[in-house]
Amino acid sequence: MAAALFSFRAAALAALLVAVMAACGARGQLQPSNASADSQERSLLSYSGGWIPAKATWYGAPTGAGPDDNGGACGFKHTNQYPFSSMTSCGNEPIFKDGKGCGSCYQIRCVKSNHPACSGVPQTVVITDMNYYPVAKYHFDLSGTAFGSMATYGLNDKLRHAGIIDPNRPLKGPYSLRITNESGKQLVAKNIIPDNYIPNTNYRSYVQY
Numbered sequence: 001m002a003a004a005l006f007s008f009r010a011a012a013l014a015a016l017l018v019a020v021m022a023a024c025g026a027r028g029q030l031q032p033s034n035a036s037a038d039s040q041e042r043s044l045l046s047y048s049g050g051w052i053p054a055k056a057t058w059y060g061a062p063t064g065a066g067p068d069d070n071g072g073a074c075g076f077k078h079t080n081q082y083p084f085s086s087m088t089s090c091g092n093e094p095i096f097k098d099g100k101g102c103g104s105c106y107q108i109r110c111v112k113s114n115h116p117a118c119s120g121v122p123q124t125v126v127i128t129d130m131n132y133y134p135v136a137k138y139h140f141d142l143s144g145t146a147f148g149s150m151a152t153y154g155l156n157d158k159l160r161h162a163g164i165i166d167p168n169r170p171l172k173g174p175y176s177l178r179i180t181n182e183s184g185k186q187l188v189a190k191n192i193i194p195d196n197y198i199p200n201t202n203y204r205s206y207v208q209y
Contacts, residue, residue: 057140106124
């Protein structure tokens with residue numbers, strides 16, 4: 001069965017956590033097409049490469065399996081139940097491989113030196129869906145359950161909220177937001193969040209692409 005090693009170093013950006021990940025034996029088999037298969041693919045098929053830098057995000061319910069229907073592009077059903085047990089992930093193209101990576105399992109971890117909530121203990125996730133957002137060379141969009149599993153016991157929610165940048169100095173509003181789409185086009189909502197903003201409050205912008 002296929003295997004690979006990844007290393008995500010937990011450094012949070014927005015809903016983004018850089019984690020440490022290593023791939024373990026796959027539930028589904030990854031097969032290079034021939035001897036000239038891309039070296040990147042071969043690196044995901046070997047235990048010998050060590051930990052590989054990658055990034056992780058999470059989506060869905062905090063303790064869910066990711067998709068609302070507990071499924072995904074791979075066609076698996078009831079991923080909230082055994083043997084998946086909500087420990088699932090979307091993979092970008094080097095991992096999803098246009099579906100050939102479905103069922104592969106990987107070990108992921110985030111290191112305590114980069115975030116105090118990280119346990120550093122590897123956790124196993126299964127690829128059940130795709131994610132083509134250009135976040136990193138290797139990107140795992142985890143279920144909330146899988147993302148939280150990388151935390152020290154009792155700090156699961158703290159880790160899931162790690163995607164907040166602490167600038168170590170007071171920020172002064174109002175705040176503007178800039179969004180860049182996959183084609184590189186940018187959209188700016190100027191001063192959309194007031195200086196006296198209230199946490200967990202929605203602020204509407206009428207700026208559109």
